[in-house]
Amino acid sequence: MRATSKRKLRSLVAACAVLTLAVPLLGWSPTLAQGAQPPKSVRIMAPASPGGGWDQTARFTQTVLREEGIVPGTVEVFNVPGAGGTIGLARLASTERGSGDLLMITGLVMVGAILTNQSAVTLAQTTPIARLTAEYEVIAVPANSPFQTLDDLIDAFRANPGAISWAGGSAGGVDHILVGLLAKEAGVDPDQINYIPFSGGGEALAAILGGHVSAGVTGYGEWAGQIEAGALRALAVSSAERIEGVDVPTLMEQxxxxxxxxxRGVVAPPGISAQARASLVAALDRMHATKRWQQILADHNWNDFYLSGDAFAKYLTAENERVEGVLREIGLVH
Incomplete structure (x- = not known):
């Protein structure tokens, strides 16, 4: 690959997402939640089908809030799948407006889906609460796939782009962005990508295990069990260096x-009171500080990327601008 192309691609990726994963603690101040008490009960919306990263994040959040006694009452999780989370987002901003007991899981996938689906509702219409985790992507194929290596897959992709089908999360999300960037690396027109979006990691996993697609892309933790069991063959991870304890080569070393x-993070509906916002921030601050939450991060190879309150709100604004630029560059938004 030419040096100018490499520089351009590095620039794209740097604009897109979390590339160093260093938590900017110096910019984080929990003043909003100081003195606030967590709410008595909480509902958590996973705006995707069961089995994916948002669903996992919602249910682990439920576990810690409940078992650590942070929220003394009911902690309920429910799913509202569809359109990269924008169906759940629309519900959050309309029928749930003013509901101070509700959290919705969000993340980079939703930022992209809002743009590609031309959603009438955006994250600017929510109440930002906290950013929780960051996770590297994995590219995997079924165990019986003819593609033994990433080079095998890329060569076939380059030779006949439409013949290689990619399963991943919703259109415009991080999975789709990664495939788009791979296409640019391979010299393939992004418009020729045969990308099949699914509303949850469980559905994408079923498609790849059933041999209905050539390859799949998702956060490593979602398919770690199937990779370790040998049902899937992991060809690459999207980290700069190998993930500790994970014997999968990186894209960069290949x-x-x-x-x-x-x-991934959490937002609340618009129109909630300052007291309700402070209570929700306090609950997430306390969750993040527990040993149980830190163990969950370690067990699922999730990076601690915590940021709450006003600092997270500023991050969301900047992230929307970065992602829109990348989606335009790789042809996913026109």
Whole structure:
């Protein structure tokens, strides 16, 4: 790959996502939640089908809030799948407006889906609460796939782009962005990508295990069990260096100058009171401080990427601008 192309691709990735994963603690101030008490009960919306990263994040959040006694009452999780989370987002901003007991999982996937689906509702219409995790992507194929290596897959992709089908999350999300960047690396027109979006990681996993697609892309933690069991063959991870305890080569060590990670967080409905916002921030601050939450991060190879309150709100604004630029560059938004 020419040096100018490498520089351009690095610039794209740097604009896109979380590339160093260093938590900017110096910019984080929990003043909003100081003195606030967590709410008595909480509902958590996973705006995707069961089995994916948003659903996992919602249910682990439920576990810690409940078992650590942070929220003394009911902690309920429910799913509202569809359109990269924008169906759940629309519900949050309309029928749930003013509901101070509700959290919705969000992340880089939703930022992209809002743009590609031309959603009438955006994250600017929510109440930002906290950014939680960041996770590197994995590219995997079924165990019986003819593609033994990433080079095998890329060569076939380059030779006949439409014949290689990619399963991943919703259109415009981090999975789709990664495939788009791979296409640019391979010299393939992004418009020729045969990308099949699914509303949850469980559905994408079923498609790849059933041999209905050539390859799949998702956060490593979602398919770690199937990879370790040998049902899937992991060809690459999107980290700069190998993930500790994960015997999968990176894209970069295989000659692809690309690093990208997905982040996840939580927002609340618009129109909630300052007291309700402070209570929700306090609950997440306390969750983040527990040993149980830190163990969950370690167990699922999730990076601690915590940021709450006003600092997270500023991050969301900047992230929307970065992602829109990348989606335009790789042809996913026109």
């Amino acid at each position: 000659g692809i100058e690309l690093e990208i990670a997905n982040w």
